[in-house]
Amino acid sequence: MFKGNGESRKYVGSYTGTSGERLSDFFEYQDWGKGKENGKRVYTTIQDRCFFSKSNLLKYLYDACIEYQKQEQVYKFDVAEFYNKHVETVNELNADKIFFSIYDVSDFVDNKLSRGYIRSDSEIWDIWRKLVLPKISYLSILKLIPVNSQEQGVKPLYYFRILLDYQFRSIVHPKLTTSTTEIIVEEKLKRTTKRTPSREGQQQYRKKVIEHMPQCPFTKISDERLLIASHIKPYRTCINEDKVNEAIDYYNGLALSPTYDKLFDQGYITFTDNGELVCGTQLTAYTWERLNINPNAKNVMRIYPEKRENYLKYHRQNVFQDDINDLI
Numbered sequence: 238m239f240k241g242n243g244e245s246r247k248y249v250g251s252y253t254g255t256s257g258e259r260l261s262d263f264f265e266y267q268d269w270g271k272g273k274e275n276g277k278r279v280y281t282t283i284q285d286r287c288f289f290s291k292s293n294l295l296k297y298l299y300d301a302c303i304e305y306q307k308q309e310q311v312y313k314f315d316v317a318e319f320y321n322k323h324v325e326t327v328n329e330l331n332a333d334k335i336f337f338s339i340y341d342v343s344d345f346v347d348n349k350l351s352r353g354y355i356r357s358d359s360e361i362w363d364i365w366r367k368l369v370l371p372k373i374s375y376l377s378i379l380k381l382i383p384v385n386s387q388e389q390g391v392k393p394l395y396y397f398r399i400l401l402d403y404q405f406r407s408i409v410h411p412k413l414t415t416s417t418t419e420i421i422v423e424e425k426l427k428r429t430t431k432r433t434p435s436r437e438g439q440q441q442y443r444k445k446v447i448e449h450m451p452q453c454p455f456t457k458i459s460d461e462r463l464l465i466a467s468h469i470k471p472y473r474t475c476i477n478e479d480k481v482n483e484a485i486d487y488y489n490g491l492a493l494s495p496t497y498d499k500l501f502d503q504g505y506i507t508f509t510d511n512g513e514l515v516c517g518t519q520l521t522a523y524t525w526e527r528l529n530i531n532p533n534a535k536n537v538m539r540i541y542p543e544k545r546e547n548y549l550k551y552h553r554q555n556v557f558q559d560d561i562n563d564l565i
Contacts, residue, residue, distance in 0.1 A: 245366065246342045246356040247376065253351040260353055263380055265393070269353050270346040278342075285338040287395040289361050292560065294327045294368070300401045301370055310372065323368040335361045339395075365399055373402045379518055400519075400558070434485045442466060446490035453494040454538040455530075465498040466490045469548035471556065489548045491540055496528070506530075507557040508549055512542040517559040 250260045252269035261267050264283050272279040298320070304310070305320040337359035344352045356362070369376075379396040434442070446466035452459040468475075468489055475484035483489055493501060500506045507515050516525065516532035525532050542549060553561045 245362070246354040249353045249355055249378075251351050252343060252353040257351070257353075264395075266341070269341060270343040270348070270351065272341050272343075273345055280340040280342070283339045283341050283355060284395055286336065286392055287339055287357075287397055288334045288336045289365060289397050291327060291330045291333045291335065293398050294330075294365065295324070296560070297374075297399045297401060298324055298327065298368060301374075304370060304373070304401075310370070316370070319367075326364060327368070330361075337361050365397075369399055370401070375400055375402070377519070434481055438485050442485040442487060442490065445487035447492050449487055450490075450492040450539075450541055452539075453492060453497060454540055455497045456494045458494050463494055464492045465495060467493045467498045467501055469545060470551045471502075474551075474555075483548075488544045500528075501552075502556075504552075504556045504558040507553045507561065508538065508540055508542065509553075510542055510546045510549055511537065512540045513537050515553075515557070515561065517557060519558050 249264075251257055252260055257269070261269070266283045268281055272281045298305075302320065306317050308316060337357050339355040339357050342354045342356045344350050344354070377398045377400060379398065381394040381396055383391050443466040447461055447464055453464060458464065468484075469491060470483060470489055472484050475481070475489070491501065497506075505517050505519055507517075509515060514530075514536045516530060522532075530536075
C-alpha cells in the first residue's frame with residue numbers, strides 16, 4: 238500500500254522518437270540522457286527560467302483542504318496535521334513567482350527505456366513535493382513565450398503549476414461525522430429537509446433554457462435532442478445552499494451540445510459578462526484545434542449573457558480551473 242516517499246525527480250516523457258522531438262522542442266534542450274562522464278552522473282541544466290506561483294500553491298491547498306482533513310484516500314500518515322504548516326510555509330514565500338532551475342536526471346542514452354526526468358535542488362522544489370497529495374494531483378508545465386517581442390534572444394518562461402484532479406474536487410466526502418450511525422442519520426435528515434426540484438420542475442427548466450437560447454453557440458446545433466441545459470452555477474451547489482429558485486432559473490442555464498457542455502461543466506472554458514469566451518490553460522493546443530476553438534481569439538459567443546451576470550461570476554470564480562485575472 239505504501240511504496241515510499243516519492244521521487245524527487247519527475248518524469249516528463251520519452252526523449253526518443255517523435256515524442257522525444259516534442260519534448261526537446263518544448264524545453265529547448267537536446268542532450269537528454271547524455272550527462273555522464275567516466276561513468277558518473279553529470280547534472281546538466283535544462284532551463285533556468287522556471288517558476289512556481291505562490292497564488293497557485295495556495296489555491297491548490299484551498300482545493301485540497303477537505304481531503305487533507307477528511308482523507309478519503311488512505312495515507313501513510315495523518316496528513317491533516319501537516320496542512321496548516323504547508324499553508325504557513327507558502328504564505329511566507331516573499332514573492333508570487335519563485336524562480337528556480339531544472340537539470341537533467343534522465344535515464345542514460347545507453348538505457349533503452351530513454352525516459353526523460355527533471356529535478357531541482359531549489360527550496361521551492363522541496364516545498365511543492367511535500368504538499369501535493371498522491372494519485373489525485375498533477376503537475377502542469379506551461380511554456381510562456383512573449384507574443385509580440387521584437388528582441389533577439391528572448392527566452393521563454395516555464396510555469397510549473399500543481400492542480401487537484403477536478404473530478405475529485407467535486408466529491409462530497411462521506412466522513413462528516415465520527416460514526417457510521419451518525420452518517421446514516423445525517424443523510425436521512427438531508428433527504429427529508431433539503432428541497433429539490435421535482436422532475437416536472439427540471440423539465441420546465443430545460444424547456445425554458447432552450448427556448449431562451451435555442452442553439453449551441455459552438456456547433457450551431459438546434460436539435461433539442463442533442464442539446465444539454467447546462468447549469469452555470471452548478472445544480473448541486475444551488476441545492477446545497479438551499480436555493481432551489483436558482484437551480485430552476487433558466488438564466489442559470491446554457492444550451493450546449495455534449496462536448497462543449499463537458500468543457501463548460503468541468504471548468505475548461507468560461508465566459509465574461511458580455512459573452513466573450515475565455516479558454517483555460519489545461520488543454521493542449523492540439524486539443525483546442527480539434528475542438529475548432531482558437532483559445533487566443535476574442536470570440537463573443539451568443540449566450541444571451543444579460544441577467545446571467547451573477548451566475549457567470551460564480552462560474553468564473555468557483556468552477557473555471559484557471560485564475561480568470563491571468564487570462565483577461
